[in-house]
Amino acid sequence: MQFSLRFSSLITHCLCYFSATLLCIFSSNALAQNSVFKSPESPNAVAQNAIPQSKIENTKLSDSELRTVKDRIGQKIILDFRYFCQDNTPSTRCRTPLTEMPPELLDVLSKHNIGGIILFAENIVDAKQLVSLNYSMQKHMLQKGRPPLFIAVDQEGGRVARLPPSVLPPFAGNMAIGATFQKHGTAFAENVAQHIGNALLPLGINTNFAPSVDVNSEPKNPVINVRSFSENPQHVAALGQAFVGAMQQTGVLSAIKHFPGHGDTHVDSHSGLPRVMHDKAKAMSGDVAPFANIINSNAVPAMVMSAHIQYPSLDSSTLVDKHGNQQIVPATLSEKILKQLLRTQLGYNGLIVTDALDMAGISQFFTPEEAMINAFNAGADIALMPYTIRNQNDIRQFSQLIDNVTKALLSNKESRNTLNASLNRIAKTKQRFELQQFVLKPMSWWLNEVQENLDKRNVSALTRKGEQIKKALSEASVTVLYGHKKLPLNSEKLLALMPDTARCIAFENALFQHFGEVGKALSEIQFACIPLVQLPTASMIKRLVNDTDVIIVGDITPLHANYELGGLDSTHTVKQRAKQSQVHNFAQEIMQHAKSTDKKVVFVPLRMPYIAEQVRPYTDIAIATYSYVINVQDASSQGNFKGQSVTSEVFDALVRVLMGKIQAQGRTPVTLSAQ
Template sequence: MLCITRACLLLLAVFNLTLPAVAMAFNPAAKDVSVRQMLGQKLMLDLRYYCEQAPVNGQCRTPMTTLPPELATLVRDYDIGGVILFAENLHSIEQIVQLNRDLQAAAGSAKLKLPLFISIDQEGGRVARLPRSLATSFAGNMAIGATYAAHGTKFAAEVGKVLADELLPLGINLNFAPTIDVNVNPQNPVINVRAFGENPQQVAELGGAMTAAMQQRGMIAALKHFPGHGDTEVDSHLGLPRVEHSIERINSVDLLPFARIIQQHNPGMIMTAHIQYPALDNSSFVSKDGETMLKPATLSRKILHDVLREQLGYNGVIVTDALDMAGIAKFFTHTEAVVQTFAAGADIALMPVKLQHPGELSALTVLLDALEAAVNKGEIKKAELAASYQRIVALKQQYPLLPAQTSVLKQVQQAQQTLGNAAHRHSELALAKAALTQVKPATAVWPFKLTEAKKLLLIMPDQSKAQALAAALQHYSKDHFVVDSISLQQTDVSRAAAQIAAADLVISGFIAPMQSLADIGGMDDLTGIANIAAAYERQTLQYETLLPLINTQQKPHVFLSLRAPYDISRYGQYADVVLASYAYNTAEDPAVMAAGNATYEALAQALLQQYPLTGTLPVTVAGYND
């Protein structure tokens, strides 16, 4: 049950013995709040890294796991509205609980005494920030889409419930999920399996079920990425994508899930996309480098106000995607970006400035000075600022942002009992199994049985995935296998032909496309993505060298599509059996059962033919279901 009245919030505050009792006893009236305080509520800060001193070379890479006094002071003095946490901030239950309580205590000591939005990208599947061995992360949205034909919205609702139940005891009250982009482009580098599929009605239904489940449990959901990121071939972390859809197609495909969920489920937040939609807004801007370009949705009043507010009737909080992404930062200074997105109608600017060491902290003061000046000059209208502030306050009143438990000890105990518990791990495995899709052969009868093979060769993207599948096969099989493996990260595959010759059966897996910055965290990983791209190219070359060797030696072969199933069009021809899992992640220890390796447990049981495969492809794969 949600705590939706001010009296209820005050009652929670009275019984919170560790956080200040006044933390929830706030006056929401904009007339009593300064312009600067309202602007502070409209900022959501990234505290991923923090160094006590400015790094001599390069960026700070020290994870912020405890709240430094100077950052607590910023939250307090500027009445900051929210923060976003990343994997680097989240190590153990005790540490996460204490960090979030310290953040809320800092907000509780501010003049407004408004609790913080403490947010996270815990979508499940590819994008999960909590350690997979600690929290239940599931197989992701496209896996849920694969279960729709047999199970309807069952798994969407179950995943939403579990995500909320595990995040709230940690003190995290806002989840940037679900992703409701309609993935109609097989070349999409950043969405693909983060989408439920390519059918907008099904995306709407599944996204609505997940939204409702999270919000009924007390977790604020944030739909993303408005007005739709499903038909792009550019990652907005790295550039500015453009969607050339007609108005008719935009309304029937891209906007449909947003429209339906707004009508039916009142989502707390909607996140913007750094993406150009010329049919919605063909106005231009001049970038900081002097280039004339079409305005992206995040900075477009026509899209955020005219379409989202007026056409779709959305009255909740609009939050930008991260403003450090190249889709914005490449073309605007951070101050320009925040001023323009607020003028366009966004309520909250996500990650507006870097605050990674003491030398950068003044950037927040400079930003707020500039925003206050923009209000005084009329670039941001005062009436719209007050209305935006009221939307933020209304959302903070609607949900119990502070933890229900009254002490650190009780909160930690509740989290320990909830995160990754047996029931949640059972749901995690159930989804992985229900999603698993047999794409080839077309009949249930396979041309071989794995149980009749003694020597298996696993060709996998890396050693941890080979280890996860080998451990699961040994765990679920009554017979012992001799398992050899080839990692596609190996630089020397000179023994591959001999390894293939010695095997009774080959199981190969591939992950396509390569990881995006969304998978690994964001723009602070820009250097690492270059290394990932180079490694991915080597893996692809290695894999495409090995596939003909398997065929030449006429070995029984199972191909596992471990991410977006579009790669089946390319590699399915080499295999007798083709399975799609839509997920590839392993936990920190890949060999452990019921602790974050559910995809590989489901694959092992499927390979051993221990359950019927009922998953169906939720997207079109050329040559198979087109």
Template sequence: MSATAHAKAPTLAEQLGQKLMLDFRYYCEDNAQESEKCRTPMTSLPPALANLVAKHNIGGVILFAENIENTQQVVTLNQQLQDAAKLSSLGAPLFISVDQEGGRVARIPRDIGTAMTGNMSIGATYAEHGTHYATAAAQVLAKELKVLGFNVNYAPTVDVNMNPENPVINVRSFGEDPKLVAELGGAQVEAMQNHQVIAALKHFPGHGDTSVDSHTGLPKVEHDKAQVMSQDIAPFKAIIDEGHAPGMIMTAHIQYPALDDSTFVSKDGKTMVKPATMSRAIMTDLLRDELGYDGVTITDALDMAGISHFFTPKDAVINTFKAGVDIALMPIPIRNDEEIAQFDTLMQELVAAVENGELNKQEISQSSARIKALKARYNLGDQSSSIDKQVSQANAVLGSKAHRVIEAQIAEAAITDIKNTQLAPKLVADAQHITLIMPDTRKCMALQQALEATGVKDKTFHCVSLQGFDPEQTQETLSKTDLVIAANASPAQSAVEIGGMDDVEALEAFSLSRSEQPKALEALMAQAQAHKVKTIFVSLRAPYDVAQFGQYAQVALATYAYNIDVDNGQTVKGPAFSALAKVLAGKISAKGSLPVTVNQADSE
């Protein structure tokens, strides 16, 4: 492309194309499959999608776990995407983005990449290690993403988790202290961006005190402005003020009446408070003018129910841009030719909205200039390596021994003694028959194998899976048990963990049995207590559940994670289980500190 073409001012359509981030999670080329039923993962870029990227000067894409099979495939796919962008009239490189927070939310297959144990486990290491592990984890995540061809990571999450009932954030947060969250989040932004991966801080102005998942509804935060500023927004402000501001900040689909109580009329005629994503008072007046953020802003996915239940795709994008947000993420699904045509129409409607004055032409131009500047700052167009060389580099970096060591160190440093953990090694040593009560069989296998690997030998292990609970068999098992190790993982999986809105129905299909599991666990632990069977309780996720289950156990501890990275049917293991086993066997002590307040009144 000639220098003249690059120097020419971009057209309105080119500017708008740069302001859209599309997902190509599934694509059905034969068009026989209705969009909602299309579940063919897009793992190699089809000509129709390559043409769409080039034709509309698309600014970026987001990939999901379904798009990622192996190293060679994803390196090739990301190169195909960049090659398509080069054929556009602007020739601008793509943002290629992914949710790789670590812990609960990781899209790179865990047996390939290093997923880490997540933010709250890092928060638990802070008292002893400061920001060391926040930096180390972010460096690993960034190196592994960069070598695959990704250049934007939707991380870190700096939501301050103040609500024990929060269904979507909980252990994705570093903790409940805004200063701790800001310090750890700032360290991660700096580490990622030093390794040439753009950090997208989320979810502004804060998702930490919600009891509704914005994937399935529209949460509302009722804090007054003073509380919003001192808690929810404090980490964002601190990170911006410290001068290593993230390349991107992601919005939250949440109502914040104290910041903006203006209303909109939803597509079904209901009058509602505007969500932050569509609030000019929040996204422009507050974030840009008051807090001084001059980077790129991006919405959370617009297909989430917090938006899609109330707005048509066209209205969602237009309201987002009116609020001053730079990039609309996932405005409409594109899974077949029919939806490509719908996207063509959406582009025409957006151009018309600017031409008729509904959208401000100068603001659209300024927004596309911010996007261009960010791409230039990270030199996204540099693709000098061949695919073979990239694959070779990726194979050396992904899940490397050095990275796995850091992951294991964080898992070990995070384990937190909540009650009498120093007693655990003697209880384990003295027991002959150990019953593991776990959410599912794989977790039983992971803990048993981890204990055996630490030298816990000559024990008979029994597994009680709460997922496949058999009351009669369980009674027989407990009658010959002299130690119970019981574990709980709460809250249950949210849509974001397993990939987004397409999976909500799958989650709902087993929600009833899932909701019964804590009741069954409590009954079994009460029974063990009544029969004077020694019990160790392990909180595998958000440690708030200690208030419910700790009272039945002599020992209680928290791991904040239960990643399983290896599962070939015979060997099942993950860093959190390895760390847990070392504590239970007395090989290491539990030195983590609770980063959230847990009601321990009943657990003493």
């Protein structure tokens, strides 16, 4: 399928984008003659219905002209509707997932000419519901004469995956892909990205905020870590470029993130405002390099997402925050970083989208109005999640926000110029990727395609290919960090300590499957797995150690979130969850005891592998997986997991390596001695 401008096929269709864009497409000739914008091939394309600057400066705008400007601003906004309470439950307490669009939210989209929507896991039940949700939004926009929406998702793979595994495998993630680079080059980046794109497009998702091309140079980075391909900027660039190219060939827009680079931070921008202290030379050769390489490759990303980080060597200027304090300007709000560096120096001509403006890195310091105005003036084309809409009151306040932002932007000549150029880029991108195509076919057509994609009975179905890629990546990425000569394990007496109950069951299932394949009866196996959500007594575990031959300790560092536990630990247990330092101290005590009693000790970092160096003195083997992805089905949220099913290609691959069924092929993308 080609994704160039194919408007001749639309002769029998008329898409009229009334109001702000007034774009009617009757044929390829009509596009050039009637569009708000000149042909996307024209380097000097200008919005034909742009408000004349002299008129703004000298005459009060009419209501219709003001409406046009508001519509332009609406195109520069991507909203989330993760939750919505029609009973007007206060916004902070509203937790009703939105899985179908109520009339009042459809009205928000068309009334304000909103440019796009981002979906989260809460919005998604299954494939059929997702197609229906997306089709209803795009159909409404078409009926109201509005441009098609960017419908976006964060489907990076690994721990950042919004779609349920039954619809799209999460895969092992970027660092696992990075671990395959030495042997397989960019093959897995291409295969994973292509599969994600092929799965997303029929579901009505046309934009993926992926991949992360941050260089993970900080071992204690709390937010990027395994979302990064590598600590090597050249490897990140090569894998990122392959990912972008494969994704966009399917027709799904790719957004590389988080510019100018979030890899060397100690603070998560979801909860604070990180600062990177590299000098400019190091910034350009490290953090910025992957962005520069990909932007100037043959796989130019449709979008670049900015980071909520302070980077003084790139911009040390300050802004007064909402508390009256001077703040070094975050990259998202920095003209030097977005316009001068990204646009001018790196030559990027695509769309700049902010990271979510409701994140604490921005919202703690700036009001929604301040954040939007500063981001737009800095050069951002799209404000992502600038305002949270959860009830009717929020809808009214959002309208007021649009009014305030419109007035502020109209008062500044440079802001108006930026607005016109930005809207041109948005329209060109929507045309280039043919976002209108989704509603030019009946919804039944897409439902049939999705059903075929998910039909596991068909050996050539997309879902079967996805399972094959998922298994292959998990096996190709497993890395023996040390202790190669002490593999395979030859004992049937094993004890495991795992981060939670779900990982215990995933490991147990993988282990018993292996023993079954080699003809071992379960009665011959002595195995126990202890979850470490709540710590048991050390004396009890030491007694178990004394009666085993091998102890296997799984670790997730940084600590995974409660929502990632898998739902098999009781609510009470989760509330009493041990801190990571406590888990580390406990595991260290047990491993030291095991080593002192001549037991074989295997350490398995399931996330970042840096910690393996710390435990090396009292371990024999360390194996990194870079992923702790599991699939839990039919599990009770209260820990009553009768009939539960927990599967994981990651744990399957781990067991195969431990037992010598396959050789580990991966190479760690980060330097362990960095800790």
